[in-house]
Amino acid sequence: MNIHQYLTYEVTELVREETEGEFLPDDGTENEVINLYPHMRYQTMEGFGGAFTDAAGFVFAKMSKEQQDALLWQYFSPEQMNYRMVRIPVDSCDFSTHMYAADDEKEDEEFNHFSFQEVEQYILPLLDRAEAYCKQKLPIMLSPWSPPAYMKTNLNRKEGGFLKKEYYSRWARYLCRYIREYTDRGYEIQRLSIQNEPKAVQPWDSCVYTAGEEQRFIRDFLVPEMEKNQLSHIEIFIWDHNKERAFERACEVMSDKTEELVAGVAFHWYSGDHFDALSLIQEKFPDKKLILSESCLEFSKFGKEDQSVNAGRLAHDMIGNLNHGMSGFYDWNVLLDENGGPNHTGNYCDAPFLYQEGTKELEERFVLRYYWHFTHFIQPGAVRIATTCYTARLDVTAWENPDRSIAVIILNRSSSDLPYVLRISGKLVKCMAKASSITTALIKE
Structure with a gap:
């Protein structure tokens, strides 16, 4: 040996x-x-991946072909990071050049004006290049940050607000229409989370759900609509928020037959370790997957120059999550500019790659080399x-x-x-x- x-x-x-x-x-x-x-x-480990946001695609388009190839090689080559999954927002998120929706017209009940124009500009070119490099389809996780403004109680994509009860059915149809747009173009949608950070009222795209609302939306509206559209194979994930309340949310949402409809719990890292919350979910719901759907360092909380300490923080979180049941991992933005954007509300964050627009240099951050240890050596199908x-x-x-x-x-x-x-x-x-x-x-x- x-x-x-x-x-x-x-x-x-x-x-x-x-x-x-x-x-x-x-x-x-x-x-x-x-x-x-x-x-x-x-x-068993499914694999690792990262997010293709509008911001990441925007910065990717600014780089030279050689730099783009270097980034794709680092992330998707089996000799390097071996990424095999991607997460993409439904419509705009904070890491977008601006706010947008595929169809935000209240009177357009049949989505006749539904348009993928914004997705086509930056996200799809990055996705196409990555799939061409891998020579295979990359399973996609979709996550909405907000329904169109007219569907919400505050009539705004930002600042939280709730999905109006009278729009539950239409929002379910919207999400299925969104999934169909990807699948009709030949992409593979593997899973969908109900709402990114459903407890957070943010100054960017956000929407609030109680556990009961999330349960009702899944059970009475989304799943029936997905069945109607032959989309029942797509996995549904709940919560998609920090770990400290993940267990109670899982218990509340999956307190009835909704448990049969849910594939797993998606979680973030921003409120601390709370690794035992994952163990509790696994103990209570042993057949449900635990997926980390977003992880990064916000420059408003962590110093940009403290790279070694910050990389250690994320690696500590990775190990704790792995040791408490995590079976899949999506990093947040795969690429940002030197400021940690673009971000339409100034919520700048770190990423494994930052592109210096002034010098035209592609900077590898320390976290890239730390994450390499996990993504390179823990193969898809590995067992803890x-x-x-x-x-x-x-x-x-x-x-x-x-x-x-x-x-x-x-x-x-x-x-x-x-x-x-x-x-x-x-x-x-x-x-x-x-x-x-x-x-x-x-x-x-």
């Missing part, structure tokens, strides 16, 4: 090192041990295995891949080097986690 270690850490910039080692017979060591138990198996670790200062997750290799990802966010002894099946190897580092140990027979 051999081990190959891939180490990423900070000096003045990110450094990557590779080392090889060999497991020796277990000598009875009790201290500084990380145990791996391949016979204890948990969820059990671990124990001697210290809370190290975050650890381990996965057995379809090719029988085992990927162990170890995050050290502390300012000290930390030794560890990796132990599996009566064998062990001594290793070191450098300060402010992330390591993948790939174990093969």
Whole structure:
């Protein structure tokens, strides 16, 4: 049994090192041990992906062909990030050049003026290039930020508001019309969330649902309309918001036959760890998928220059989610400009790639190299295995891949080097986690 270690850490910039080692017979060591138990198996990983927003497509269109190819290679090549899924907003979101809807005419009940013009401008060219690079269809998750303004109690795409009861049926038809537009053009819609952040009243596109409203909309309007349109194969995800209330929301929405109609719970990271919320959902609803649908660092909360610390924050969240049942991951914008936009309300955020419009340079952010450890080494179809670790200062997750290799990802966010002894099946190897580092140990027979 051999081990190959891939180490990423900070000096003045990110450094990557590779080392090889060999497991020796277990000598009875009790201290500084990380145990791996391949016979204890948990969820299967679907894969990783990111969001194709209007903003990402807008910035992508400004880059040179060489830069575009480099970005696609980094994200979608099996030798690199191996992304295989994308998330796309229904109509505009905050990361759009402006607010828009495919049809915002109140009198147009049959959607005769429905138009994909805005989607065609920036999102579809990025999607087409990515699918051409992959030579396959990329399964899409659609998420609405707001219904058209006339359907809402506040008559505004922004500032929350509720979906008016008299428009439940029409909004369900709108969503099916939206899905049909993609499928008729040859794209693959895999899943739909009911509403992005249904508890948040935002100064950008947003809409509020109570649990009862979400339940009623799914059960009495959306699912019947999807059945009518032969769209029953599309997975429905609830919540699509932060973890701290995810469990109670899941219990409330799936308190009746709606449970049979829901594929899983989508969640975000913005309110803290709350990893146990995922375990509670899994315990209560063991057949439901747990998907992280959005994760990024807002520049209003996290310093743009604190790249190593910020990358560590996101990697910590990734490991915690993986260890508590997450089976799929969508990063937020795959690309933004140097300000963390465009964003029509100034809600600027970080992304793995930032494009410097002045110098025409494509900047790789630290989080890109941290995420690489997960997306490259945890293959689609991998199964999580059990671990124990001697210290809370190290975050650890381990996965057995379809090719029988085992990927162990170890995050050290502390300012000290930390030794560890990796132990599996009566064998062990001594290793070191450098300060402010992330390591993948790939174990093969």
